[in-house]
Structures are given as C-alpha cells and as structure tokens.
Amino acid sequence: MPNPIRIAVDAMGGDHGPSVTVPGTALVLERKPDTRFVFFGRESEIAPLLSSRPALKAASEIVHTDDVVGMDAKPSQALRTGRRSSMWLTVDEVKNGMADIAVSGGNTGALMAMSTIHLRTLAGISRPAIAGLWPTLRGDSVVLDMGATIGADARQLVDFAVMGSALARIVFDTDRPTVGLLNVGVEEMKGGEEVREAAQMLRDGGFAMDYRGFVEGDDIGKGTTDVVVTEGFSGNIALKAAEGTARQISTILRTALQASWRTKIGYLLAKPAFDALREKMDPSNSNGGVFLGLNGVVIKSHGGSDAEGFAAALELGHDMARYELLSKITAGLATYDRTREAETASEGGALIS
Amino acid sequence: MPNPIRIAVDAMGGDHGPSVTVPGTALVLERKPDTRFVFFGRESEIAPLLSSRPALKAASEIVHTDDVVGMDAKPSQALRTGRRSSMWLTVDEVKNGMADIAVSGGNTGALMAMSTIHLRTLAGISRPAIAGLWPTLRGDSVVLDMGATIGADARQLVDFAVMGSALARIVFDTDRPTVGLLNVGVEEMKGGEEVREAAQMLRDGGFAMDYRGFVEGDDIGKGTTDVVVTEGFSGNIALKAAEGTARQISTILRTALQASWRTKIGYLLAKPAFDALREKMDPSNSNGGVFLGLNGVVIKSHGGSDAEGFAAALELGHDMARYELLSKITAGLATYDRTREAETASEGGALIS
Numbered sequence: 001m002p003n004p005i006r007i008a009v010d011a012m013g014g015d016h017g018p019s020v021t022v023p024g025t026a027l028v029l030e031r032k033p034d035t036r037f038v039f040f041g042r043e044s045e046i047a048p049l050l051s052s053r054p055a056l057k058a059a060s061e062i063v064h065t066d067d068v069v070g071m072d073a074k075p076s077q078a079l080r081t082g083r084r085s086s087m088w089l090t091v092d093e094v095k096n097g098m099a100d101i102a103v104s105g106g107n108t109g110a111l112m113a114m115s116t117i118h119l120r121t122l123a124g125i126s127r128p129a130i131a132g133l134w135p136t137l138r139g140d141s142v143v144l145d146m147g148a149t150i151g152a153d154a155r156q157l158v159d160f161a162v163m164g165s166a167l168a169r170i171v172f173d174t175d176r177p178t179v180g181l182l183n184v185g186v187e188e189m190k191g192g193e194e195v196r197e198a199a200q201m202l203r204d205g206g207f208a209m210d211y212r213g214f215v216e217g218d219d220i221g222k223g224t225t226d227v228v229v230t231e232g233f234s235g236n237i238a239l240k241a242a243e244g245t246a247r248q249i250s251t252i253l254r255t256a257l258q259a260s261w262r263t264k265i266g267y268l269l270a271k272p273a274f275d276a277l278r279e280k281m282d283p284s285n286s287n288g289g290v291f292l293g294l295n296g297v298v299i300k301s302h303g304g305s306d307a308e309g310f311a312a313a314l315e316l317g318h319d320m321a322r323y324e325l326l327s328k329i330t331a332g333l334a335t336y337d338r339t340r341e342a343e344t345a346s347e348g349g350a351l352i353s
Numbered sequence: 354m355p356n357p358i359r360i361a362v363d364a365m366g367g368d369h370g371p372s373v374t375v376p377g378t379a380l381v382l383e384r385k386p387d388t389r390f391v392f393f394g395r396e397s398e399i400a401p402l403l404s405s406r407p408a409l410k411a412a413s414e415i416v417h418t419d420d421v422v423g424m425d426a427k428p429s430q431a432l433r434t435g436r437r438s439s440m441w442l443t444v445d446e447v448k449n450g451m452a453d454i455a456v457s458g459g460n461t462g463a464l465m466a467m468s469t470i471h472l473r474t475l476a477g478i479s480r481p482a483i484a485g486l487w488p489t490l491r492g493d494s495v496v497l498d499m500g501a502t503i504g505a506d507a508r509q510l511v512d513f514a515v516m517g518s519a520l521a522r523i524v525f526d527t528d529r530p531t532v533g534l535l536n537v538g539v540e541e542m543k544g545g546e547e548v549r550e551a552a553q554m555l556r557d558g559g560f561a562m563d564y565r566g567f568v569e570g571d572d573i574g575k576g577t578t579d580v581v582v583t584e585g586f587s588g589n590i591a592l593k594a595a596e597g598t599a600r601q602i603s604t605i606l607r608t609a610l611q612a613s614w615r616t617k618i619g620y621l622l623a624k625p626a627f628d629a630l631r632e633k634m635d636p637s638n639s640n641g642g643v644f645l646g647l648n649g650v651v652i653k654s655h656g657g658s659d660a661e662g663f664a665a666a667l668e669l670g671h672d673m674a675r676y677e678l679l680s681k682i683t684a685g686l687a688t689y690d691r692t693r694e695a696e697t698a699s700e701g702g703a704l705i706s
Contacts, residue, residue: 136601137601137604137605147537147538150537150544150545151545182590184500184503184585184586184589184590185500185589185593191503192503192504192586216589216590216593217589217590217591217592217593217594217595217596217597218593218594218596218597218600219597220594220597221594221597221598221600221601222597222600222601230590232537233537233545233587234586234587234590236537236538236569236570237535237537237569237570237583237587237590237591237594238570238590238591238594239570239594240538240569240570240571241570241571241573241574241590241591241592241594241595241598242570242594242595242597242598243570243571244570244571244572244573244574244575244595245574245594245595245598245599246598246602247571247574247575248489248490248574248575248634249599249602249630249634251490252490252629252630252633252634253626253627253630256625256626256627256629256630257623257626259625259626259629260625262622262623262625263622263623263625263626265619265622266618266619266620266621266622266623266624266626267619267623267626268619269615269616269618269619269622269623270610270615270616270619270620270622270623271619272609272612272613272615272616273606273609273610273612273616273619273620274606274609276605276609276612277602277605277606277609280605281601281602281605
C-alpha cells in the first residue's frame with residue numbers, strides 16, 4: 001500500500017471558508033481514501049464541521065490560526081503582515097516537507113507571492129507559471145501561463161512546455177502529450193521573436209512531448225493539442241475572454257428562453273441538453289490553477305467554488321502528488337539542459353553553467 | 354444633397370467572389386442609395402450579375418483584371434506579383450482619391466501588406482491596427498488591435514485609443530466614447546510597463562474620450578467600455594479564443610439537442626430563443642476588420658461571409674466615409690501631439706519633432 005498523500009488545506013481561503021473547504025475534503029476522502037489533510041485556520045469554525053464527519057476527522061489535523069489573508073489584500077501587504085495567516089502556513093507545510101501539496105481558494109496574487117518567496121523556483125526556472133485545465137470539445141487541455149507573469153522569453157516558453165507536458169502526462173495519462181505554441185494567424189506577422197525561437201527549440205529538443213507547432217486562439221476550445229503554451233498576459237486574456245463569451249451566451253440565452261411560454265416550455269423539454277452543456281463547460285469539473293516551477297506544488301482553487309469544485313482541485317493535487325509531478329518536471333528540465341549543453345559544446349562554446 | 358460615397362470593391366475577394374460581393378453591394382444600395390461602387394475583377398463574372406440588377410448597374414463601374422490574390426498566398430509573394438490583382442487595384446483606387454473606402458474579403462495578410470505599403474501610415478502613426486466590432490451584452494464594442502502587428506509601446510497604445518475612439522464616435526454616434534485598456538487581473542503583475550505608461554498618458558491626455566482605466570478579458574463580452582485597446586498579439590488571441598468558445602458551445606449544444614425526441618421537440622419550441630442568440634452573436638451583423646492608421650480606410654470583410662455579411666462591411670465603410678473617420682482620427686492625433694508638445698515645453702525640454 002503506497003504512502004498516503006498529505007494535502008495542506010487553507011481552510012479559510014475562498015469566498016465561503018470552512019463551509020466549503022471541509023465538505024470538499026470529505027468528498028475527496030470518499031473517492032481517494034489514501035488522502036490525509038491538515039487544515040489551517042480558525043479551529044472554532046473547522047472543528048464543528050469535522051466532528052459531524054468522523055471518517056474525515058480521523059484523516060485530518062487542525063492547525064489553529066486567527067489570521068486570514070483578505071480576498072482583496074495586496075500581495076505585498078499580505079507578504080508583510082500575513083506570516084501567521086492560514087495561507088502562509090499552508091504553503092509552509094509544503095516547504096517543510098510535511099505536506100505533498102498545498103491548496104487554497106484565497107487571493108491569487110497573495111498566494112502566488114507567498115508561494116514564490118517561500119518555496120522558490122526550481123533550479124533553472126526563472127519564473128513560475130499558472131497552469132489551468134481548459135474544457136475543450138475533446139476533453140480538457142492544459143493551458144499555461146494563465147497569468148503568473150507578463151511576457152516570457154523563448155527559454156521560459158520552453159520551460160512552460162516542459163512543465164505543462166509533465167502535468168498533462170499525469171492528468172491525461174499519456175506518455176507523449178501533444179503540445180502547441182499559441183500564436184496569431186496572420187502570415188506576415190506570425191510570432192514575435194520569442195515565440196519563433198521557442199518553436200525552433202521545441203522542434204530540436206528531444207523532449208518527452210509531441211510538439212505540434214503553432215496553434216491559434218480558437219484551437220484551445222477545439223482541443224487541438226493536450227497542452228497550449230503562451231506567456232501570462234495573452235494566456236490570462238484568452239482565459240477571461242473565453243469565460244466572458246460563455247457567460248455572455250448564457251445570459252442572452254437565459255433571457256431569450258424566458259421571453260414567451262413557448263420558449264419556456266421548449267427550455268423545460270430541452271433541459272437535458274442544457275444540463276449536458278453546463279456539465280461540459282463547468283469550470284468546477286476542472287477547477288484549479290496549478291502553480292508550476294516551484295519547489296513544491298500549490299493549487300489555487302477558484303474563490304467562488306462550491307464543495308464539489310474545491311474537491312476537484314484537491315483531487316487534481318492528489319494525482320499530481322501520487323504520480324510525482326515535481327520529479328517529472330525536474331527530469332524534463334534536465335533533458336533540456338543536457339541537450340542544450342551538448343549543443344553548446346558541439347558549437348565549440350563553453351558550457352553554460 | 355451630399356456627395357455620393359464611392360466604395361472600391363475587390364469583387365474577387367473572399368471564398369465566394371462575385372456571387373457574394375455583387376449581391377452584397379445590391380443590399381447596400383437599397384439601404385444607402387447615395388453609394389457608388391467600382392468593382393475590380395473579372396468582367397465576365399461580374400457583368401452578368403449586374404445586368405440582372407439595373408439599379409446597381411447604374412450605380413457601378415467595372416474595372417477588369419484577371420489577376421486574383423489567392424486566399425493562401427503569402428503577403429510578400431502577393432506584393433511581388435499582385436500589382437495587377439483586383440486587391441491591389443481596389444486599394445489603389447483609394448490611394449488615387451477615386452474612392453472613399455476600399456473593401457475586400459481576400460487574404461488578410463496580403464491586404465494589410467498592400468494597404469500599408471501603398472497607402473502608408475498617417476503622419477505620427479508608426480503602425481496600423483485592425484479594429485473590429487465585437488458583439489457584447491450591451492451592443493457592439495470597438496476592439497483593436499485585432500492582429501495587425503505584434504506588441505505595442507505606450508505611444509502606440511495611445512494611438513490605438515485615439516483611432517478606436519474616432520471609429521466609436523461614428524459607429525455608436527456618441528461624443529465621448531468610453532475607453533478601456535486591456536490588462537490582466539492579478540494585482541501584483543498588473544500591466545506590463547507599456548500598458549501602465551499608456552494608462553498614465555490616457556489619464557493625462559485631454560482626449561475626446563472618456564478613459565475608464567483597465568479592463569479585463571471578460572469585460573469585452575460585458576461591453577464595459579465602447580472601445581477596448583490592446584496590442585495585436587493578445588487582441589488576436591482574445592478574438593479567436595472568444596470565437597472558439599462560441600463555436601464550442603454551439604457544437605456541444607447542437608449535439609445534445611439531437612440526443613433524444615424530447616430535446617428535439619424542446620429545440621423546436623425554443624427555436625426563437627436560439628434565433629435571438631444567433632442574431633446577437635452573429636459576426637456578419639458586425640462584419641469587417643477596419644484597418645486604421647493609414648492614409649485611407651480599408652475594410653477586410655470575413656472571407657466566408659455571405660451577401661448580408663459583406664453588405665455589413667460595406668455599410669460600415671459607408672458610414673466611416675460619410676462621417677469622415679480619417680479627419681476625426683487626424684484631429685485626435687493632433688490634440689495628442691499638441692498636449693505632448695506643451696508638456697515637453699513646460700518641462701523645459703526641447704520640442705520633440
């Protein structure tokens with residue numbers, strides 16, 4: 001029997017705090033009984049929710065703290081004043097090797113700042129990235145960077161491709177995930193310099209991925225590749241533009257379906273189709289931004305998630321720990337560095353340290 | 354009675370050529386009788402379509418050419434070999450002052466290259482932009498750059514804001530359109546340097562626009578501002594991600610609605626709601642990428658448009674000519690330059706030429 005997976009949970013994170021985070025962990029324990037939890041937050045709010053769930057209680061520990069990072073706190077402020085916050089302690093548990101993974105539904109900027117400062121980036125990685133699972137016509141795809149940092153040079157884009165592929169190998173259970181580099185379609189302008197250079201490196205690389213070349217914005221929803229790589233500005237904007245479009249369509253449709261008795265009845269009859277759509281597009285089925293590139297894995301759950309959504313983020317974390325995401329990433333980066341060193345050497349240059 | 358608006362039409366552009374472009378112009382003539390057309394392309398294909406439409410024939414002229422730029426021709430190749438093409442001649446008509454506006458459904462890259470080389474950028478503008486009308490919950494918004502060039506410095510983003518506002522003043526018939534600068538949401542990383550600098554310039558500027566600060570990707574679909582400004586890489590990716598999401602939702606829904614007799618009947622009853630959605634999201638109602646920043650206005654209609662969609666692009670062009678888009682842009686840029694010169698002078702520096 002393998003070791004249990006230990007998840008550090010920021011019990012206070014998200015819009016609903018323990019009333020969502022505790023029931024969320026309960027769902028995970030039912031599906032993945034080899035999970036253990038450490039809750040960070042107000043014991044007076046967490047403990048009652050555990051005492052009505054004996055199985056969860058037996059698999060859990062509470063570390064009390066009164067401090068909570070506000071959902072609209074500035075990251076710099078959270079860093080200065082939040083060293084006793086539930087969020088910091090959650091990340092700290094991974095840093096100290098006491099948990100395999102940290103999950104929080106709190107303030108994204110604060111969580112990223114705390115994770116980066118405290119866990120530090122992996123050797124050879126200059127910037128972390130946020131990877132997300134994007135629902136597509138073909139199942140989910142891994143998209144990164146969703147907005148950890150603005151801009152990326154060629155090497156950073158290649159790092160993202162390596163890290164995203166490692167995640168895709170676990171989530172999609174495939175050996176050589178397909179990878180696309182996000183680009184624009186107009187021929188003359190194809191690719192900024194960084195994107196073209198990254199494409200060249202990925203073609204030459206010998207990585208454990210099936211690099212498929214450039215993809216465009218509409219390829220994400222089609223599911224053209226398992227992994228879509230871009231820098232954080234355009235990644236964040238793509239994500240929000242897609243979410244905005246989905247919300248726009250649902251708002252228009254909802255209003256139009258309420259317009260007459262005929263359409264209301266039509267809606268009731270067609271309801272299974274709308275349910276299927278909701279199920280396929282629901283972000284809570286693939287909830288969680290995964291912070292990659294750090295010495296430890298941290299997952300940001302959506303602040304507004306319900307227990308089911310929070311459970312999805314926890315389960316994602318469980319799988320990443322069980323199938324050793326971090327060592328897969330490290331191995332991928334090492335391959336890359338070996339290739340690069342060999343190339344540099346064969347070009348007669350000095351090895352880059 | 355005002356002078357007629359003269360539109361140069363690349364009759365061969367788009368996937369369907371004259372069979373769409375000619376009927377499209379006929380629709381426009383019915384709605385805007387003060388329009389005149391010059392068709393560039395194969396007379397043998399255009400003339401028969403005109404002879405069955407006497408009113409259109411009386412308002413039109415044909416300039417014959419056999420050459421057509423292929424939909425997948427490289428822009429560089431089109432520039433070298435396409436000097437007798439219907440596309441080049443269409444742009445040339447604007448260059449020579451014989452037409453107020455040029456419309457083509459052809460290859461975007463080739464059209465942009467020909468327009469830029471032949472019309473050249475306006476004084477003070479270093480790069481053209483492609484503006485599009487984006488359907489939102491509140492009506493359309495102007496979004497630019499949709500992908501003319503990759504990257505933009507602060508001054509270029511301000512230029513885009515000025516040009517987009519001029520277009521919005523015409524299309525939305527408003528004096529001070531609201532303008533937002535597209536940005537990402539995570540506090541710590543807010544804005545690359547260019548974006549933050551452009552925001553400062555827009556706040557200080559005294560432009561004929563109501564600058565509202567940063568907006569995020571999901572604000573586009575909400576219609577938070579009349580104009581959304583961003584550089585071409587993220588603009589193109591936002592556009593395609595949104596289109597991809599719309600197509601993804603419609604694919605899932607279509608399949609799910611066909612799944613049973615119950616949902617099929619529901620669909621039939623709810624059909625007015627789906628028609629309303631299609632109408633509101635239909636790109637052919639707001640068809641056309643407007644090339645801004647050149648000495649002359651060129652509109653790119655979607656290659657796959659039908660006659661109604663092509664007509665929408667032509668009508669957009671008609672209004673832009675009638676309400677003097679170019680002089681509005683020039684005036685906006687002049688305001689900006691005066692402000693900048695005054696500031697530079699008051700700082701005790703030399704005037705920037």
